[in-house]
Amino acid sequence: MQATSLAFKRNAIAALNNPVLQKALNNIKIGFVRKRAAAVAKLPEFGLLRDAGRDLRNHVLDHLDFYLERFEAQVIESGGQVHWARDAAEANQIVLDICRSVNARLVTKGKSMVSEEIGLNDFLEANGIRPVETDLGEYIIQLRHEQPSHIIAPAVHLNREQVADAFQAHHAPYGFTERHEEPRALLDEARQVLRQQFLQADVGITGANFCVAETGSTVIVTNEGNGDLTQTLPRVHIALASIEKVVPTLEDVSLLLRLLARSATGQELSVYTTFSTGPRHPADVDGPEQFHVVLLDNGRSSMIGGEFQDMLRCIRCAACLNHCPVYSAIGGHAYGWVYPGPMGSVLTPQLIGIEVAGQLPNASTFCGRCEEVCPVQIPLPKLMRHWREREFERHLTPMPTRFGLGVWAFFAKRPKLYRRAASFAAWALRRLAGGAGRIKRLPLAKGWTAWRDLPAPPGRTFQQQWAARREQRP
Amino acid sequence: MITAQPKIGLFVTCLVDLFRPTVGFSALKLLEEAGCTVEVPVQTCCGQPAYNTGDRATARTLAQQVITAFESFDYVVAPSGSCAGMIKCHYPSLFEINSGWRVRAEQLSTKTFELTSFLTDVLGLEQANVDYAGTVTYHDSCSGLRELGVKTQPRRLLGTVAGLELREMEESEVCCGFGGTFCVKYPELSNRMVSDKVAHILATGADTLLAGDLGCLLNIAGKLQRDGVAIKVRHVAEVLAGLTGVPAVGEAEGGE
Ligand code: SF4
Numbered sequence: 143m144q145a146t147s148l149a150f151k152r153n154a155i156a157a158l159n160n161p162v163l164q165k166a167l168n169n170i171k172i173g174f175v176r177k178r179a180a181a182v183a184k185l186p187e188f189g190l191l192r193d194a195g196r197d198l199r200n201h202v203l204d205h206l207d208f209y210l211e212r213f214e215a216q217v218i219e220s221g222g223q224v225h226w227a228r229d230a231a232e233a234n235q236i237v238l239d240i241c242r243s244v245n246a247r248l249v250t251k252g253k254s255m256v257s258e259e260i261g262l263n264d265f266l267e268a269n270g271i272r273p274v275e276t277d278l279g280e281y282i283i284q285l286r287h288e289q290p291s292h293i294i295a296p297a298v299h300l301n302r303e304q305v306a307d308a309f310q311a312h313h314a315p316y317g318f319t320e321r322h323e324e325p326r327a328l329l330d331e332a333r334q335v336l337r338q339q340f341l342q343a344d345v346g347i348t349g350a351n352f353c354v355a356e357t358g359s360t361v362i363v364t365n366e367g368n369g370d371l372t373q374t375l376p377r378v379h380i381a382l383a384s385i386e387k388v389v390p391t392l393e394d395v396s397l398l399l400r401l402l403a404r405s406a407t408g409q410e411l412s413v414y415t416t417f418s419t420g421p422r423h424p425a426d427v428d429g430p431e432q433f434h435v436v437l438l439d440n441g442r443s444s445m446i447g448g449e450f451q452d453m454l455r456c457i458r459c460a461a462c463l464n465h466c467p468v469y470s471a472i473g474g475h476a477y478g479w480v481y482p483g484p485m486g487s488v489l490t491p492q493l494i495g496i497e498v499a500g501q502l503p504n505a506s507t508f509c510g511r512c513e514e515v516c517p518v519q520i521p522l523p524k525l526m527r528h529w530r531e532r533e534f535e536r537h538l539t540p541m542p543t544r545f546g547l548g549v550w551a552f553f554a555k556r557p558k559l560y561r562r563a564a565s566f567a568a569w570a571l572r573r574l575a576g577g578a579g580r581i582k583r584l585p586l587a588k589g590w591t592a593w594r595d596l597p598a599p600p601g602r603t604f605q606q607q608w609a610a611r612r613e614q615r616p
Numbered sequence: 617m618i619t620a621q622p623k624i625g626l627f628v629t630c631l632v633d634l635f636r637p638t639v640g641f642s643a644l645k646l647l648e649e650a651g652c653t654v655e656v657p658v659q660t661c662c663g664q665p666a667y668n669t670g671d672r673a674t675a676r677t678l679a680q681q682v683i684t685a686f687e688s689f690d691y692v693v694a695p696s697g698s699c700a701g702m703i704k705c706h707y708p709s710l711f712e713i714n715s716g717w718r719v720r721a722e723q724l725s726t727k728t729f730e731l732t733s734f735l736t737d738v739l740g741l742e743q744a745n746v747d748y749a750g751t752v753t754y755h756d757s758c759s760g761l762r763e764l765g766v767k768t769q770p771r772r773l774l775g776t777v778a779g780l781e782l783r784e785m786e787e788s789e790v791c792c793g794f795g796g797t798f799c800v801k802y803p804e805l806s807n808r809m810v811s812d813k814v815a816h817i818l819a820t821g822a823d824t825l826l827a828g829d830l831g832c833l834l835n836i837a838g839k840l841q842r843d844g845v846a847i848k849v850r851h852v853a854e855v856l857a858g859l860t861g862v863p864a865v866g867e868a869e870g871g872e
Binding site: 467468471472504509510511514531539557560564567589590596597598602603604608 | 628630632633634635636637638640641656658659660661663665666667668669670671672674677678681758759762763789790791793794795796797798799800801802803804805806807808809810812834835837838839841842849862863865866867868869
C-alpha cells in the first residue's frame with residue numbers, strides 16, 4: 143500500500159471537513175468508549191488483570207525465540223506446517239505458493255491486519271487469484287477499494303447509505319437488484335453472497351489473535367462467525383500471524399481474552415473464540431486438509447531489546463484508537479497507512495520509516511489517555527516521544543520548529559537574559575492588546591490566533607512584580 | 617515528616633510568569649497561609665518544550681538548572697500539573713542510571729508536587745477560608761490527572777469555598793487540545809478539540825471555568841472569547857486564595 147502519511151496534515155483537515163465521516167465517527171463514543179467503561183466498572187480486578195497482561199506479554203518477548211520454536215514444534219506435531227517470512231514480500235510469496243500448489247482460484251479471508259500490512263489482496267489479485275473478505279466490514283471496504291479505517295471495525299467510517307450503494311453496485315450478478323438500507327436486510331444480503339464464496343473457496347486465510355505455544359493452536363476472536371467458516375470449509379487453511387502473537391499456554395490465552403474483549407468492545411468475551419489445531423483429524427467431522435501458519439517478522443525482531451520493544455506487547459484491541467482525541471476527530475484514513483491511532487503512530491514509523499511517517503508521532507498532545515486504557519499498559523506517549531528524539535537526532539524535525547526551539551532554548555538557558563526577554567514580551571503583548579484583555583491576531587502565532595484569541599498578559603511578569611515586592615518589604 | 621515550617625521553592629512556571637502572575641501570588645498566599653516559608657529561586661522553564669520535541673540535550677541542561685536551583689528546599693511546588701509532572705515523572709529518565717545527576721533528579725522528584733495536591737495530600741489542608749459567588753466547572757488537565765493523580769484534591773478544596781457551586785461537565789478528563797507546541801503545529805486539530813471542550817463547558821451552564829494548568833486555561837479562554845461566550849476563566853489557585861479581584865484570563869481591566 144502506498145503510504146500517504148507524509149500528507150497527514152492535509153488528510154486530517156479534509157477529514158475534519160467531511161460531514162459524513164464526522165457523523166460516522168460519533169458512533170465510536172457510543173459503541174466503544176461507553177461500553178468499555180461499563181465493562182471495566184463491572185470488574186473490580188481489571189487493574190490487576192492489566193498488570194498480569196503486561197507481565198505476561200513482557201515474559202513472552204523476553205523469551206520470544208523459545209516460545210516460537212515451541213509453537214513451531216507443536217504445529218508440526220499436530221500435522222500442520224510453519225513458514226517463516228522475513229518481510230512482506232516473502233510472506234506474500236509463501237501464501238501464493240500454497241495457493242498455487244492446490245490450484246486455488248478463489249480464496250476466502252477472515253479479518254487480518256497482517257494481511258493489510260503485507261498488501262496480500264493486491265498481490266493475490268495480480269497473480270490471478272481472487273481474494274474475498276468475509277468479515278462484513280472488511281467485505282464492504284473491499285467492494286469500495288478502501289483500506290480499513292480502524293483495526294477492529296474496518297468500516298466504522300461509513301454510513302448505511304454508503305454500504306447500500308456498494309452492495310447495489312456489486313451484487314446484481316448474485317441476483318440482488320433491489321436496494322436496501324435497513325441493517326438487517328443488508329446483513330442478510332451479504333450473508334447470502336458470502337455463503338456462495340465460502341462453499342466455492344479453495345483456500346481460507348485468517349489472521350491469528352494468538353498462537354499458543356503449548357498446543358500449536360492459532361486463535362481467532364470474531365463476532366460474526368465468518369472466521370470459522372473461512373478456516374473450516376476450504377481444503378486449506380492458512381493462518382497469518384506476526385511473530386509477537388505467540389503466547390505460552392491456554393491459560394495465558396484466557397487472561398488475554400478477558401482483557402481483549404473488554405478493552406475492544408466492552409464484551410466479556412467475543413461471540414466466537416475459535417482454536418485451530420492442525421488439519422482435520424480422522425475423527426473430525428470437518429476441517430481443512432492442510433493447516434499452514436505463516437509467521438511474519440517484518441522488522442519486529444529488531445525491536446526486541448530496543449526502546450520500542452514495549453510496542454510488541456500490543457494485542458490489537460483498538461482501545462487506544464477509540465479513546466484518542468485525535469483519532470476520534472479524523473478517523474483512521476488520515477494516518478495514511480495500515481495502522482492508525484496511537485498504536486499506529488508508534489508502529490508505522492517502525493514499519494515504513496520515520497522519514498515517511500514522522501507526522502504521526504508528532505500529532506499528539508501526549509494527553510496519555512491511550513496509555514491509561516491500554517490493556518497491556520504500553521507507554522504510547524513515551525514511545526511517540528522516542529520517535530521525536532530520533533527525528534531530532536537525524537535533523538528531520540521541521541526547520542521552523544527547530545529554529546523556534548533553538549531561540550527559546552538560548553534564553554531559557556540564561557536566566558538573567560530570559561527575565562529581560564520575558565519582561566519585554568509581557569510589555570509588548572500588553573501593548574498589542576491595547577485596552578482589550580486579549581489579542582485577536584498575532585502574525586508570529588497564526589496557528590493560535592486563526593482559531594482563538596490570545597489572552598494578553600497584564601504587562602509585568604511575576605518575576606518583575608516579585609522583585610518589586612521584595613524591595614518594598616525585604 | 618513535615619517540619620514545623622517547611623521551606624518551599626515555588627516553581628512559578630514560564631506561562632504563569634509571563635501571562636498570569638496572579639496565579640503565582642495565589643500559590644504564594646495559599647502556601648504561606650498553610651504555614652510554609654516560600655522562596656522563588658532563579659528559574660526559567662522546566663524544559664518540557666525541548667523534551668517533547670525530542671531535544672534531550674536541551675531538556676537535560678534545563679533540568680540541571682532546575683535541580684541546582686531547587687534541591688536545597690524541603691519541597692518544590694508548582695501551580696501546574698504539567699510542569700510538576702515534568703520534574704517528578706520525567707527528570708530522572710533524562711540521566712544515566714546510577715549517575716550523580718540521576719540521584720539528584722530522583723531526590724528532587726520525590727519532593728516535587730502540584731499545588732492542590734501538595735496542599736491537601738502533604739499539608740492536610742481541608743478548608744479554604746474564602747468565598748466565591750459563582751457556578752464553576754472544572755477541567756482536568758491531562759498531566760496532572762494521569763501523571764500525578766490530581767482529581768479529587770482541587771474538588772475537595774473547592775467544595776469548602778463559600779457560595780461556590782461545582783457542576784461537572786461531560787468528558788472533563790478529555791484533553792482540551794493545548795498540548796504545548798501541538799496547538800500551533802496542528803491548529804485545526806487543536807481547534808476541534810477545544811471546540812468540543814467549549815461545548816461541554818457550555819452545557820453545564822456554569823459561569824466560571826477552572827483548571828490547574830495555565831496552558832489549558834489560555835487555550836480554552838481564547839476559544840470561549842473568540843466565540844463571544846462570557847464565561848470567566850481562572851486558575852483554581854486564584855479562587856482558593858481569594859485573589860479574584862483581578863480580571864479573569866483574557867478579560868479587560870474593569871470587566872467587559
Ligand atoms: S496499543 Fe494497547 S490499547 Fe492500543 S491496540 Fe494495542 S493493546 Fe490495544
